Amino acid sequence: xxxxxxxxxxxxxxxxxxxxxxxxxxxxxxxxxxxxxxxxxxxxxxxxxxxxxxxxxxxxxxxxxxxxxxxxxxxxxxxxxxxxxxxxxxxxxxxxxxxxxxxxxxxxxxxxxxxxxxxxxxxxxxxxxxxxxxxxxxxxxxxxxxxxxxxxxxxxxxxxxxxxxxxxxxxxxxxxxxxxxxxxxxxxxxxxxxxxxxxxxxxxxxxxxxxxxxxxxxxxxxxxxxxxxxxxxxxxxxxxxxxxxxxxxxxxxxxxxxxxxxxxxxxxxxxxxxxxxxxxxxxxxxxxxxxxxxxxxxxxxxxxxxxxxxxxxxxxxxxxxxxxxxxxxxxxxxxxxxxxxxxxxxxxxxxxxxxxxxxxxxxxxxxxxxxxxxxxxxxxxxxxxxxxxxxxxxxxxxxxxx
Amino acid sequence: xxxxxxxxxxxxxxxxxxxxxxxxxxxxxxxxxxxxxxxxxxxxxxxxxxxxxxxxxxxxxxxxxxxxxxxxxxxxxxxxxxxxxxxxxxxxxxxxxxxxxxxxxxxxxxxxxxxxxxxxxxxxxxxxxxxxxxxxxxxxxxxxxxxxxxxxxxxxxxxxxxxxxxxxxxxxxxxxxxxxxxxxxxxxxxxxxxxxxxxxxxxxxxxxxxxxxxxxxxxxxxxxxxxxxxxxxxxxxxxxxxxxxxxxxxxxxxxxxxxxxxxxxxxxxxxxxxxxxxxxxxxxxxxxxxxxxxxxxxxxxxxxxxxxxxxxxxxxxxxxxxxxxxxxxxxxxxxxxxxxxxxxxxxxxxxxxxxxxxxxxxxxxxxxxxxxxxxxxxxxxxxxxxxxxxxxxxxxxxxxxxx
Numbered sequence: 001x002x003x004x005x006x007x008x009x010x011x012x013x014x015x016x017x018x019x020x021x022x023x024x025x026x027x028x029x030x031x032x033x034x035x036x037x038x039x040x041x042x043x044x045x046x047x048x049x050x051x052x053x054x055x056x057x058x059x060x061x062x063x064x065x066x067x068x069x070x071x072x073x074x075x076x077x078x079x080x081x082x083x084x085x086x087x088x089x090x091x092x093x094x095x096x097x098x099x100x101x102x103x104x105x106x107x108x109x110x111x112x113x114x115x116x117x118x119x120x121x122x123x124x125x126x127x128x129x130x131x132x133x134x135x136x137x138x139x140x141x142x143x144x145x146x147x148x149x150x151x152x153x154x155x156x157x158x159x160x161x162x163x164x165x166x167x168x169x170x171x172x173x174x175x176x177x178x179x180x181x182x183x184x185x186x187x188x189x190x191x192x193x194x195x196x197x198x199x200x201x202x203x204x205x206x207x208x209x210x211x212x213x214x215x216x217x218x219x220x221x222x223x224x225x226x227x228x229x230x231x232x233x234x235x236x237x238x239x240x241x242x243x244x245x246x247x248x249x250x251x252x253x254x255x256x257x258x259x260x261x262x263x264x265x266x267x268x269x270x271x272x273x274x275x276x277x278x279x280x281x282x283x284x285x286x287x288x289x290x291x292x293x294x295x296x297x298x299x300x301x302x303x304x305x306x307x308x309x310x311x312x313x314x315x316x317x318x319x320x321x322x323x324x325x326x327x328x329x330x331x332x333x334x335x336x337x338x339x340x341x342x343x344x345x346x347x348x349x350x351x352x353x354x355x356x357x358x359x360x361x362x363x364x365x366x367x368x369x370x371x372x373x374x375x376x377x378x379x380x381x382x383x384x385x386x387x388x389x390x391x392x393x394x395x396x397x398x399x400x401x402x
Numbered sequence: 403x404x405x406x407x408x409x410x411x412x413x414x415x416x417x418x419x420x421x422x423x424x425x426x427x428x429x430x431x432x433x434x435x436x437x438x439x440x441x442x443x444x445x446x447x448x449x450x451x452x453x454x455x456x457x458x459x460x461x462x463x464x465x466x467x468x469x470x471x472x473x474x475x476x477x478x479x480x481x482x483x484x485x486x487x488x489x490x491x492x493x494x495x496x497x498x499x500x501x502x503x504x505x506x507x508x509x510x511x512x513x514x515x516x517x518x519x520x521x522x523x524x525x526x527x528x529x530x531x532x533x534x535x536x537x538x539x540x541x542x543x544x545x546x547x548x549x550x551x552x553x554x555x556x557x558x559x560x561x562x563x564x565x566x567x568x569x570x571x572x573x574x575x576x577x578x579x580x581x582x583x584x585x586x587x588x589x590x591x592x593x594x595x596x597x598x599x600x601x602x603x604x605x606x607x608x609x610x611x612x613x614x615x616x617x618x619x620x621x622x623x624x625x626x627x628x629x630x631x632x633x634x635x636x637x638x639x640x641x642x643x644x645x646x647x648x649x650x651x652x653x654x655x656x657x658x659x660x661x662x663x664x665x666x667x668x669x670x671x672x673x674x675x676x677x678x679x680x681x682x683x684x685x686x687x688x689x690x691x692x693x694x695x696x697x698x699x700x701x702x703x704x705x706x707x708x709x710x711x712x713x714x715x716x717x718x719x720x721x722x723x724x725x726x727x728x729x730x731x732x733x734x735x736x737x738x739x740x741x742x743x744x745x746x747x748x749x750x751x752x753x754x755x756x757x758x759x760x761x762x763x764x765x766x767x768x769x770x771x772x773x774x775x776x777x778x779x780x781x782x783x784x785x786x787x788x789x790x791x792x793x794x795x796x797x798x799x800x801x802x803x804x805x
Contacts, residue, residue: 039436040754042745078735080742097749099742323480330482330501333440337499338749342440 029206030189033350034199037339043100043195044339045202046347047110048091050190054182056170056221059131059163061183062087063171065094066127067117072096075109083109084340087161089281090351091190092183097340100196107205114189114210116180128172134162142391145233146241146290152228153387154243155283159223166224174218181213190350194343233391237273238298240291240305241389244381247284252325252365253373254278257312257381258287259324260374264312265304269293272301282352287381295393302390313378318371325366430592430621432758432769433608434600436751442505442601443751446496446516447759449594451489452562453626459585461569462577464489465533466586469526471496474515483508489567492626492692493763497752502602506611509599513615516590521583530574537571548646548701548797551638555795556650556697558630593622598758598769600751621763623693635713635794644683645709645798649716651698651789659696660773661785663689664740666698668782669719673702673712681705693764698789706798713794724786727779737777744772 030047053060065085072083072094081098094113096106119127138148138160151158163171171179186209193202246254255278262276272293279286289308293301304311336342349358450463467487478485483500485508496516500508540546550566557563568574597616599608631652640646653662670687673679684703690696700719704712728736748754748771758769 035438037436037438039434039439039751040745040749042749078739080739080744080746082746097746099745102738102742327482330504333501334482334484334499337439337441337443337751340749 029203030186030191030209031350032199032202032206033190033192033346034197034202035192035194035342035346036197037194037342038196040339041100041196042097042339043103043106043193043197044095044097044343045103045106045110046093046095046192046194046340046343047113048088048093048190048192048347048351049114049184050091050188050351051183051185053159053163053167054179054218054220056167056223057163057174057179057182057218058159058167058223058225059135059161060167060171060174060179061092062134062161062163063127063131064113064117064176064180064183065092066130067119067123068094068113070123072109072113075112076106079105081106082340086344088348088351089155089158089161089283090348093347093351095340095343095347097343103197103201104205107202110191111206111209114184114186116177116213118176124172128168131162131168135160135165135168138162139228139231140233142233142235142237142239142292143290145228145231146239146389146391147288149228149389150241150243150286150288150290150387151279152225154245154279154286154288155281158281158283159225164223164225170221175215177213177215178218181215182217184210185212186210190347192343192347192350194339194346232394235391235393237292238295238301238393239389239391240293240298240302241289242305242308242386243279243286243288244309244386245284245384246278246287246377246381249285249377249380250365250369250373251278251280251285252362253369253377254280254285254287255328255366256321256324256369257374257377259328260316260320261287261289261308261312263320263324264315265289265291265308268311269301269304271297280352298392309378309382313375313382316371316374316378321369321371321374325369329363329366429618429767430596430762431609431612431616432596432598432762433603433605434598434754434758434769435603435605435608436601439601439751440501441499441751442502442599442603443755444498444500444505444509444512444600445598445752445755445759446498446512447493447596447598447756447763448496448516448590449493449596449621449623449763450589451492451494452565452567453492453624454589455562455565455569455585457562457565457573459569459573459577459581460565461533461537461567461574462582462585463494463589464568465526465530465574465577466521466582466590467494467496468529468533469521469582470515470519470586470590471512472525472529473519473522474511477511478508481508481511485512491563491567491690493760495756495759497756499752505601505603506607509611510615513612517592517615521579521586523579526579526582530577533568534571534575537568537574541571544640544642544646544797547638547640548648548795551636551797552648552650552699552793552795555632555636555793556629556652561627561629563626563629591622592616593619594624596621596759596762598755598762600755600758621765623763626693631793635796637796640797640799642798643706644703645706645796646701646703647709647712647716648699648701648795648797649713649720649792650700650795651720651792652695653698653789654695655693657695657788658776658781658785659689659691661777661781662696662698662789663744664737664777664782665720665723665786666700667740667743668723668736669698669700669716672719672722673700673715681708691760691764709796709798713796716794717792720786720789720792723782724789725783727783730779733779733782737774740777741774744774748772 076083079102086093258278265274277288481504486497488495554564666687674685675682761769
């Protein structure tokens, strides 16, 4: 969910990343970002389609991914490559990694995702079952449930990637070409390439994309998301979630604030599991705090979480902010040490439509975050009411105990 | 069709440790400068293992390594550096990964702990307790049980490599702090160590960081006693509903290891789960190289009643490639896939540092990562023919069933 690395790396080789804007004529290809890593003759290609699902057909984009994935994996395996798919908040994402000498072949695999699939009945059933399983998983156990419930409140316009029960029923009978025509436009496609490749070669590989589909878009239907409150997720500990909207703040400062908050709470809550996350999508930003704690400590933990921002505000120092910023940067560099991970991170910036060089700017901004910036973030967060979720641990009824 | 120039294609085929063509200044320190790689990976490979341990202290190498690293964790964490310890049969690997602005300091911390700092008694006791608990858990694992049986069959029951490289809960639990200290000072020495550095570093800068801890000199490799492999299949009873069948083919010092890696992947394709092999629960292949040779290993997990039949199929999966060379078009297709798989095995900088250090420990002065240039159908056939007969091990319920 978070952000990008790059600073040190780009400082060392400022010419590594090149970005070509989308040509005026869509037939000339998509917007392309290339990050050269000549160390290994490998390339990771990431293709994203910036689109929401059609109204009433939540999960459509992810359904297409499930329908296509087996064939994509078979094709990539012929050159020893790997394929992955992600339905993120911002885009439908396909990624493939393999030998750089196979650039054209790998690009062809990704281009094949830009047409509506024509699955058989068994394939459709299998894909719908996979979506249903993902929907259940989100509500089944406490870690996913807490995050899903917080996101539903902070970003109410965001519908789960796996869709809803109602939408699934409509998807099972909807003409796929009409659904696809509501999602795909050539100008919504972005490509990120990382590895031993050059911009000109990547541009050639994605020169021609399928045109805008001609099928009529499906009728607009309202999506209805079942309330999460009705669910009882599995939990052996108490789970406490709080999230604050942070869309008005500088992303780098929010990242550093999240790291400082995590460090502060981990020192104070040594018997609890503490995660603090910076959520950043085209819907906005949020700072989310998720704590799992033994039942006996849950009351104290809830008080600590309620006072977390005030506690941190009283303890912000210049040195602490510098260390936290360095820690965020190093974590990002570590995460992106394989080409596919670097492509994923660069792609997330591209998908948020934050402009060319967004990754570099974010990296530089991290280095410049000050204690005052963090205090400003905390002040804004404390103005609003946080979204809160609490999941108590389940207890076995005495009658069932032997 | 490739857009690349022929020179670039050649570079892709032969992955050299030194892309710029310069050799490292020392014989035990290897640097691969990589512009564009976001982190620096350092592997410190110390040629110490079971052959250096008294039988009663099996696992002392691994315990010593963990005891050395534990006191460095806080400093390494503050630098955002990651360190892993992996005990191999002939060496112990310390893998450090850090950001470009932190790797030098992190390397100094690790190398000082390895070669200079006195052993920390409290850390040794903590690690001994933790390791005993881990080993108790592992001793019940069928994968570990198979590896113990396989090692005894391949090296001989009395050979030091027949002992688990990480020891047993019983032997590790008896090791004293003073023994760890003495073992460290005697065996964890720079002359038994190679260091590989991979990432956005300048070679001279890297040597400046490493050199104070790695004085110049030849690498010292101690000889290992001769092995006495089993000549008949070995069966071991194990309480499970499946049987593990393992085949090991030994090869000599002059074997074509890249061709053997290709052979292992092709053989694995012939025995893995598929429409005509629905009874295979799991399968794996690996190629292990050590001074003087190495092994190709192929393992499947299958129903007990099919175990004997699968031993034959493992032999055929490898032996089939010795009979005649693959047709050119088939070989080209297989090679295309293999090249991708092999490159992706090396796409993390720490994997490249590990491969370089291992090659260097085995005496490859170029520390070559991978060499696709010499692969051919004929070499594949020759590699398959170079293998010794398979050593078969069964692990499962009433392991002789299906015979």
